Amino acid sequence: MSVRQIFGSLACGAVLLTGVAACSEKPADKPQASSSGDSDKASGGANTEPTPAELLQLGVEQGQAGNFDAAKVTFEKLVAAESTNKFAWFNLGFIAQSRNEADEAISSYDKALAADANYKPALYNKAIALESKAPTTAIEIYRKVVSIDNKSSTAYLRLGMLLSQSGDDTAARDAFKAAIRLDKGLTSAVPAKYRTSSTPAGR
Incomplete structure (x- = not known):
């Protein structure tokens, strides 16, 4: 199956x-x-x-x-x-x-x-x-998803959103950077403050 x-x-x-x-x-x-x-x-x-x-x-x-x-x-x-x-x-x-x-x-x-x-x-x-009721658990699960499939752009995006809400700007920026690298179409969904720095420079 x-x-x-x-x-x-x-x-x-x-x-x-x-x-x-x-x-x-x-x-x-x-x-x-x-x-x-x-x-x-x-x-x-x-x-x-x-x-x-x-x-x-x-x-x-x-x-x-x-x-x-x-x-x-x-x-x-x-x-x-x-x-x-x-x-x-x-x-x-x-x-x-x-x-x-x-x-x-x-x-x-x-x-x-x-x-x-x-x-x-x-x-x-x-x-x-779990995003709204247990964001920390949701973050752990998204990390597991991207460890299983490192091309899962939407999982990186949602992970970035939760990390941003938790105040972990560095990890959020990394997650958004990965999301955009995998799918440029996600750029507009990334919060503006992360957008420029998450776009890969020179690649």
Whole structure:
């Protein structure tokens, strides 16, 4: 199974990330599909119990169609059958987060992370959910995200925002510098006081 089987993206604001260039300007209002290739395989035999793979695919399709209630039921069936399915837990977290149910979202992301401690989508979205209530923990998680993927420009950006709020200007400047180096399109999202000094000189 790969990340393409996730319907929920990572988030800006309170929900998504994949394919979103600049976080913090506007939260994405709909989940962005992370699936690619063939996701419309016919659902197997009429009266047979669906396999976990079929439940995952069905939940993804329901989520992509905007039917979150049905998708939630499907993913709940899946985790009842396969309690360590990180994709299902991630999507349950994503659905809860998109409904501003932060505690439920974090609980689901934790279950995804229990199955795979380095699962970046769950780490990233959990950090977003924790930004206002536990900024220090969110900073630690963003640091982990960029240690797993040092090309995660939006994680550097959000890390910089939190470091700036905490008063750590030096570390914030470094994070913003990394974000801009990876994606010049994020420059306008960086607070003005960091902008000139975070633009790499001579490169």
